[in-house]
Amino acid sequence: MESLSNKRKVLESKPLNLWERIYLPAVVKGLSITLKHFLFKKDVTVRYPEQKREFSENFRGMHSLKRDEEGRERCTACGLCALSCPAEAITMIAAERKPGEENLYREEKYAAVYEINMLRCIFCGLCEEACPKEAIYLDGDIVPADYLRKDFIYGKDKLVEAPLNQ
């Protein structure tokens, strides 16, 4: 049948000639190629934990809960991130800011508990997009491995940015 695009190439496969059929020349050629790799080519491995490949600019790693320029937590526990999360990885418990805590929390309502289950999270970044307060960004490192499931539920201790002047 005539092909429509006319891109089809007809390849002739001739029966192997004697030189090809004794295999050994081809084998030797292959061996020499691999030997070149063995002797001369440098390895391309990045020795990971010690050495890190540079991340791309829009790499999405571990979440961090941001502080504003005065060092107050930005999150207001609105729950939009949890709502938008397709993996349902985020839970939080909201609390009201007490008088005298204004230097700790920017809004009147804040997240007393904020947990992300890193085993559920798919690092899609939707929480980041959903946040009206620009409180959460996935700008961290790769989430490290661990032994127990419970250790993958990251609370505020791990998520909130370090206080400003420290």
Place this chain on the structure above:
Amino acid sequence: MSIFYFIAFLSILFAVLVISAKNPVHSILYLVLTFFTFTIQYILLNAQFVAIVNFIVYMGAILVLFLYTLMLINLNKNSEPMKTNLVKIAAVLGGGCLLVVVVAALKATGASDPVLFKDPNLGLVKNLGKVLFDEFLLPFEISSLLLLSAMVGAVLLATKDTKTA
């Protein structure tokens, strides 16, 4: 001598197990052990070449082929062919005849004298080769012809008929 009796006992034991084992694969494996005891017997006779050839050809090749075919055939308990009474009677008769012949033969010859080697090193490769290609050349060549014809027969059976295919 005691080694001989021990090994001979083992041979017979394994040989009995070959026919009494329920599972055909097990019985082949017992057959392997039987042949292994034969190999030891040959070594005791200082017939190293025969011993090792027995080892390679029988244990290493023929029995592997046996095992191979047995593994391919699905031998379940219920696929065992029906043993009708007729077959059983025939088997008993056949076995009885064999027994009679064996007993008769034993009676006729009586206890043989222990075999004495003229040359204890007869079994070594060099001597064996000389004997085979000298004294026993004709039977040797004839048996090789036999094997050749068997081989040609096998090839014939295996090749496709070009006309029909």
Place this chain on the structure above:
Amino acid sequence: METGELIVRLVLIVVIFLISLVIAMYSTYAERKIAAFFQDRVGPNRAGPAGILQPLADGAKMFLKEEIIPTNSSKFLFIVGPSLAIMTACIGSAVIPWGQQIQIGSKLYDLQVTDINVGLLYIFGVVSLGVYGIMIGGWASNNKYSLLGAIRAASQNISYEIAMGLSIIALLMVTNTLSLKEIAAQQHGWHWNILRQPFGFILFIVCAFAETNRTPFDLPECETELVGGYHTEYSSMKLGFYLFAEYINMFVSGAVMATLYWGSYNYPGMDWVAGHTGPVIAPLIGTVVLFAKIFLFIFFFMWVRWTIPRFRYDQLMDLGWKGLIPLAIANIIGTGLWITFFK
């Protein structure tokens, strides 16, 4: 046999056994490293400096893993399989001469466990026995993939044994002896058999690849078709035994090839060395040379593994029966003609 010799032999047996185990262990490491280098990677580098303790870690892992015996397997044979595999792999090295006679005190001792005068055939026998370990294990697992792997192993081994035997016959016509000790001694200096039987050697090494189930002939454990091949159902140290047996086999076949074709412990200029170092050091140097040759062969095995893809099964059988066997017979005839007309 007097006591001195007995002690030397016992020591030799233990030493060779340990050496084969250690070499098998470190072959696994070497395999992974070499594979890595061929593919521009680094390979294991965590356990110890440059990963040198990796085999120990692997061993510990193998021992500590859960042992699973399938319910419907035949239990006894399931255990016999790997034991047989590793046993046959180990006893092959008994007849290989590891060096010249060594002088201790005023006596000469052989560096060989036993010199039976059909040593070559003995190795053959052991190799042909090796397939039982695979077959029994594969059958006893009661798994179709294992069974297929076992059957492939059996037919492959039998087919290539024939070609191997025929290529050795040509060698025997040249050497006139079956004793490995004499074959080794004949190749004094540079009179290596490879010079007299180059073609036979090529046939032999191809068959050796097939007999040790190494790529390109590793169809019994072809994971793309058969899951794990004959050891699909095996776990823990029983699997370890199978893998170990493969590496010991590689070591032994390397030793056999070095002994038969590549001059065993002989090297050019050995007389000069012997004259300068004396009757204790010189044989030891020979042994080192032999081991160097064996390591080269092991390297070659790995090199081929990481270069050549696997054959298809019908190609394998074609190569064995229609390629190697006729060539081996031609080699015998050629050798016969050469002996009659040029010697």
